[in-house]
Amino acid sequence: MRILIVDDDPVSCRILEEAMQAMQHDVHVVQDGAAAWARLASESFDVLMTDWEMPGVNGLELCRRVRARVGGAFLYVMLVTDRSIPEDVVAGIMAGANDFMSKPCDRGELCARMHAAERVVTLERSLAERVRELETALHEVETLRRLLPICMYCKSIRNDQEAWDDIEEYLHHHANADCTHSICPPCYEERVQPMLDEMHREKKAS
Amino acid sequence: MPTGDPLNVLNLEQLEASAGSDRALMLELVELYLADGAAKLPTLLEAAAEPALDRMGLVAHGLKGASAAMGCEEAAGAFRVLEALGRAGETAGLDDALATAQAAWRRASERLRQFAA
Secondary structure: OEEEEEOOOHHHHHHHHHHHHHOOOEEEEEOOHHHHHHHHHHOOOOEEEEOOOOOOOOHHHHHHHHHHOOOOOOOEEEEEEOOOOHHHHHHHHHOOOOEEEEOOOOHHHHHHHHHHHHHHHHHHHHHHHHHHHHHHHHHHHHHHHHOOOEOOOOOOEEOOOOOEEOHHHHHHHHOOOOOOOOOOHHHHHHHHHHHHHHHHHHHHHO | OOOOOOOOOOOHHHHHHHHOOOHHHHHHHHHHHHHHHHHHHHHHHHHHHOOOHHHHHHHHHHHHHHHHHHOOHHHHHHHHHHHHHHHHOOOOOHHHHHHHHHHHHHHHHHHHHHHHO
16 A cells, blocks of 8 residues: 655654555655645545644644545545544544554554555445446446437337337336327428318319 | 663663564664654753743654653653643743653663663
8 A cells, every 4th residue: 555654753753664664565754744735635645644743734634634635535544643542532533534543553553453444445445446337337327318219210219128119108108298199380281281182172073 | 560670761662562573673763763852852942941832842742752652661751741831831840840851861862772782
């Protein structure tokens, strides 16, 4: 995974960096929240490990900013801080952190938590991919729904069972609409009036 | 329970836990901690003298975290007191707390140098 570590304490940074590198992750380190926010705006990361107390943009504010972002890939956020009382854990998670770990960190626990993070990131990626596939499929369905398969000669319409329906029957079943069978003026002129004229002629002749 | 380190100057188990028992990393962390502390301590004292207690608290916070990660529990405790005074904007007891923190830092540094030797 691609991990961004944010901590203004170089000792804590190095401990986290080394542990993550030992797990074969691609690790990047910055010293403060503003620098982290700039990196997050221009690059993609899977995990953000951030300290809470930092000058300028602190870890809590960073969490809030990350969660307020519109769009973008999922980012797993772990607050790594020397705060440990339940109120701090609640505040951290409510600000958007996925996990909360108290310093000083035990390396074994840190690695175990990162395995859990990896499972969540993998699941989120898979979910995002599935959503993309569904959106593509939905778009295709919408496109197909707008195309009515109609015979260019008799105007019959192919239904869902691959049979051909009369257009009136099709409208009745699919649009819940029935036809009034009116006659438009051009058709009246072209078809009805000649028939009436013919009837008059036949009547006169007889 | 009697121990050879009643002040908890250096808890090696914590250092090993932080570094995953990687001796090379432990030595690197010792070097980093000593250099960072030597750079930050004058800043801390300057901030306390001004007094710029917010800044002092923030520097003390960093030193406390690093000390705790290194297993320097006495120093971590002393910097925790300074951090709390800084956050509270409290100057009462500041001189004593500064003296305690400096002494704890000296002891921690000495023990870490012995460990690294």
